[in-house]
Amino acid sequence: MTLQHEFLLLRRDRAVAAAVLFLAAASTLAVVNGSRWRDGQQAAQSRALDAQNAEYAARRATVAEYELHPPPSLDPVLNNLHDPASPYVVGQAGYVVHLPLPPATALAIGQFDLLPLQELVSIRTRQRTVADKDGLENPLQLAAGRFDLAFLVVYLLPLLILSLTYNLVALEREEGTLGLLRCQAGSLWRLMTARALLRTLLLSTICSLAALAGAGTADMGGIVCFVAVIISYALFWAGLALWVNSRNGGSTSNAAILVLSWLLAVAVVPASAQLAVNSLRPVPSRLELLDVVRNQSIDARRDAKKLVADWYAANPHLVPANHAGPLYDTATGGAVTHIEQDRRTLPVEAKFEAAVATRQDLVNRLRFLSPAIIASEGLLDSAGTSLERFRHYREQVKLFREQWTAQFHPLIFRKQILHPSDYDRMPAFRYGQYPTARSVTAAASGAAALVAASLALVLIAARRLR
Amino acid sequence: MIYTIARKEWLERLRDGQFRVVSVAMALMLLLAFAMSLSQWKAAHIEQRRAQDRDREQWLNQGSRNPHSAAHFGIYAFKPHLPLSFIDPGLDPYTGSVIWVEAHYQNPARFRPSEEGTALQRFGQLTPAMVLQWFLPLLILLLTFSAFTSEKEQGTLRLTLALGVPPRKLAAGKALGVAAAIGFVLMPAALLAALAAVFTAPEAMNTETLFRLLPMLFAYAVYLAVYVFLGLAVSAFSSSSRTSLALLLGFWTVATFVVPRVIADTAEAAHPSPLASDFWREIAVGMRGADGHSENDKRILELKRQTMQKYGVASAKDLPMNFEGLRLQAGEEHGNELFDEYYGKLWSAYKGQERLHHFASLVSPLLALRSISMSMAGTDLAHLGDFSRETELYRRSLNKAMNLNVANRSRMGEYYYFADRSLWESIPAYRYSSPGVGWALQHQVLPAAILLAWLLMSFAAFQFSIHRMRPA
Numbered sequence: 001m002t003l004q005h006e007f008l009l010l011r012r013d014r015a016v017a018a019a020v021l022f023l024a025a026a027s028t029l030a031v032v033n034g035s036r037w038r039d040g041q042q043a044a045q046s047r048a049l050d051a052q053n054a055e056y057a058a059r060r061a062t063v064a065e066y067e068l069h070p071p072p073s074l075d076p077v078l079n080n081l082h083d084p085a086s087p088y089v090v091g092q093a094g095y096v097v098h099l100p101l102p103p104a105t106a107l108a109i110g111q112f113d114l115l116p117l118q119e120l121v122s123i124r125t126r127q128r129t130v131a132d133k134d135g136l137e138n139p140l141q142l143a144a145g146r147f148d149l150a151f152l153v154v155y156l157l158p159l160l161i162l163s164l165t166y167n168l169v170a171l172e173r174e175e176g177t178l179g180l181l182r183c184q185a186g187s188l189w190r191l192m193t194a195r196a197l198l199r200t201l202l203l204s205t206i207c208s209l210a211a212l213a214g215a216g217t218a219d220m221g222g223i224v225c226f227v228a229v230i231i232s233y234a235l236f237w238a239g240l241a242l243w244v245n246s247r248n249g250g251s252t253s254n255a256a257i258l259v260l261s262w263l264l265a266v267a268v269v270p271a272s273a274q275l276a277v278n279s280l281r282p283v284p285s286r287l288e289l290l291d292v293v294r295n296q297s298i299d300a301r302r303d304a305k306k307l308v309a310d311w312y313a314a315n316p317h318l319v320p321a322n323h324a325g326p327l328y329d330t331a332t333g334g335a336v337t338h339i340e341q342d343r344r345t346l347p348v349e350a351k352f353e354a355a356v357a358t359r360q361d362l363v364n365r366l367r368f369l370s371p372a373i374i375a376s377e378g379l380l381d382s383a384g385t386s387l388e389r390f391r392h393y394r395e396q397v398k399l400f401r402e403q404w405t406a407q408f409h410p411l412i413f414r415k416q417i418l419h420p421s422d423y424d425r426m427p428a429f430r431y432g433q434y435p436t437a438r439s440v441t442a443a444a445s446g447a448a449a450l451v452a453a454s455l456a457l458v459l460i461a462a463r464r465l466r
Numbered sequence: 467m468i469y470t471i472a473r474k475e476w477l478e479r480l481r482d483g484q485f486r487v488v489s490v491a492m493a494l495m496l497l498l499a500f501a502m503s504l505s506q507w508k509a510a511h512i513e514q515r516r517a518q519d520r521d522r523e524q525w526l527n528q529g530s531r532n533p534h535s536a537a538h539f540g541i542y543a544f545k546p547h548l549p550l551s552f553i554d555p556g557l558d559p560y561t562g563s564v565i566w567v568e569a570h571y572q573n574p575a576r577f578r579p580s581e582e583g584t585a586l587q588r589f590g591q592l593t594p595a596m597v598l599q600w601f602l603p604l605l606i607l608l609l610t611f612s613a614f615t616s617e618k619e620q621g622t623l624r625l626t627l628a629l630g631v632p633p634r635k636l637a638a639g640k641a642l643g644v645a646a647a648i649g650f651v652l653m654p655a656a657l658l659a660a661l662a663a664v665f666t667a668p669e670a671m672n673t674e675t676l677f678r679l680l681p682m683l684f685a686y687a688v689y690l691a692v693y694v695f696l697g698l699a700v701s702a703f704s705s706s707s708r709t710s711l712a713l714l715l716g717f718w719t720v721a722t723f724v725v726p727r728v729i730a731d732t733a734e735a736a737h738p739s740p741l742a743s744d745f746w747r748e749i750a751v752g753m754r755g756a757d758g759h760s761e762n763d764k765r766i767l768e769l770k771r772q773t774m775q776k777y778g779v780a781s782a783k784d785l786p787m788n789f790e791g792l793r794l795q796a797g798e799e800h801g802n803e804l805f806d807e808y809y810g811k812l813w814s815a816y817k818g819q820e821r822l823h824h825f826a827s828l829v830s831p832l833l834a835l836r837s838i839s840m841s842m843a844g845t846d847l848a849h850l851g852d853f854s855r856e857t858e859l860y861r862r863s864l865n866k867a868m869n870l871n872v873a874n875r876s877r878m879g880e881y882y883y884f885a886d887r888s889l890w891e892s893i894p895a896y897r898y899s900s901p902g903v904g905w906a907l908q909h910q911v912l913p914a915a916i917l918l919a920w921l922l923m924s925f926a927a928f929q930f931s932i933h934r935m936r937p938a
Binding site: 026029033036040041044045047048051082096110111114115116118136137138139140141142143144145146147151155156159163167251252253255256259260263266267268270271272273274275277278279283284285286287288290291294295297298301302356359360362363367372373376377380386387 | 528
């Protein structure tokens, strides 16, 4: 009976209709924006892979042609910088790897527009490979962030919920109908809770439907988590609105308190937490790393001949059979220099990476300070755009780089040339999926915390309204 | 009379517990943001200066080396963090402030701090600009939304007007009262921040900083005044505090959070910037054969033929210079043409997007203010563009000097020709200095005009609402 009546009220409320229309339009825009970004990235990844495949097919064909018609001898020093039979040339040309983007990426882009989702793995130094030629996105766009569904849910959904629930009790009091309501059968808190829940579920259903439309059903686990986070986050704000309503303040005072709470949750606390992270775990210095890398580069180049001699002494099995000339040349010198530079910079890089990782770990601990942080992280976990998934990908890229160099270095040191069969044996990058259980657990723990908080708020409100 | 009304408004605010709590919180937040940003700016400034000196040392002490190899080693160019960037870091976290100057490639700025960012990054960083651009307008709205509506609801407006108080004077008094309350929050924080800046980073204080600070402060004052007038106008126009608050909060939310993101996506759709992978792949294809290292490219063969003809010799070995140096330089020049074309397209896309951001200021005054604020802080697109252009000119001159040294000082086939420190010393150290405030202001004519238009429109709306205001 109560629910029936509330449905009737809901259908006749123009504010509810306006909120629903606004949210439906904004959700559509958010999903279209997110899908456009995801599709653009996927298309660029395909183009890069197609170009790479065509390039390697052409190189292989040239090498096969060499077997039939050997080319004139190569330049002994430059080692012909475009020769497809040179392992040094092809090893440096490298292999493009990318992080596959699941359909749900369109819902929550997170920091994926800032991170290198595609990179070139080669036998060059790690620093050269990792930080080479990227960063062409317009910084204006990066600074603004994307208008995706996650943004809509974290920032605007709470405001819409609050706009429909801030004066549930106050309005009745201001219009003089609260006394009448109290006289009716059934408790006031049940009525108010039902009213708040109906409005909240209506709005969160629109966002959930938009999520389904944007990501499809390919990854049902992720979508279920995404929807669970949306609903739990919405419930938190409904709980907060009920709690504020139960304080018996006026409509205006309720609105001001709720808006300030929203501002605290979506802006002040996250920005302050960011400040705390920057102070407690400062961003490690890239310039310090750069200084070390460049110093090592000078030293390694200066000692290149000695390094090559030492390398062969330590790896006698790589000495070319029946080789009469000098072991040092551009290719062996270059390869050994890269190996040595990587070896010497490893401790600094490890320190740097560990410092970056501890920053995110601290954020993970601080996320419970704000429901907006919990929701944002949960949405990113569900959509497959979390920093953890990116780190997981980077670890695989590191392993692939080792495979790549292991393929080319022996050929370079033995001064062999590439044959078509070497092209057939070249390693290819296969991305190992991020464990679903890990992202589900992360998202579910956040959602559970939000539901628990909203239950607590509703219980306090219920005690006051009884 | 205006003073009396302003005093009454001010006292009312001071006695309001909610206002006291919010004001103190806001002032503390502003102070904290100032303190942290200043200390981070100082650390970054010192570190960058040290890195710049170290880079020069490394260049000079790289030992004997082939000049082209030295060009590959290159140098790093550093974009200085202007002092006011501690108030508004603007695009700095998303651009990087270091460019690797190397042979063959014009590189974009590297080491974007955002790459080391955490998941909190997209919520924004607590900086003085954030407090002034986001939070202070909200405080103003909370101060103004019920300025007239509460008097209407309590019936005191009718009494006040019946006493013969002219509505315009009443409105002016209320505006002054709100301004005084905002000053109460801002002044102590600003004063303490200024003192902290003078004592902790005296190197930041110079005439140029002052010249940049004045337009910045003026823009913030205009922006906050827009919110004061809008708040009072809506309050005078609305019949209830509830309606007034809903309208003002709706505007603030849309202007602060929604419009900047929507316009960024729209601008990118209208003027798409190339994706890095496509950009570099197309350049690599364009450079193929004519990168300065290939002997058999037809353009290089033509250059060789022309050079031999010019000097009347039958073989490149008989030329009075090393043709390999000329070949490397020809490769650079070909690359330069490609970079001009591709970076030209990139920057034209950026500028197209920026133009749309400026026009979108008609919907959100925040966009106009942000543009001016970043520009005065030296952290906007225009400053980045200038740094990139200047650095590219330096790169081209450095590479040319290295290649011509190979051409003039070595013989054909002399692969192990090494130059020494005297060549490295002949290359002047790169010290970029940002353009002056006049240059920066030239790029802000449209946002400044729109911000002033906002001020006029909000003032007109304020006057109109006062004129039409009815007691209840």
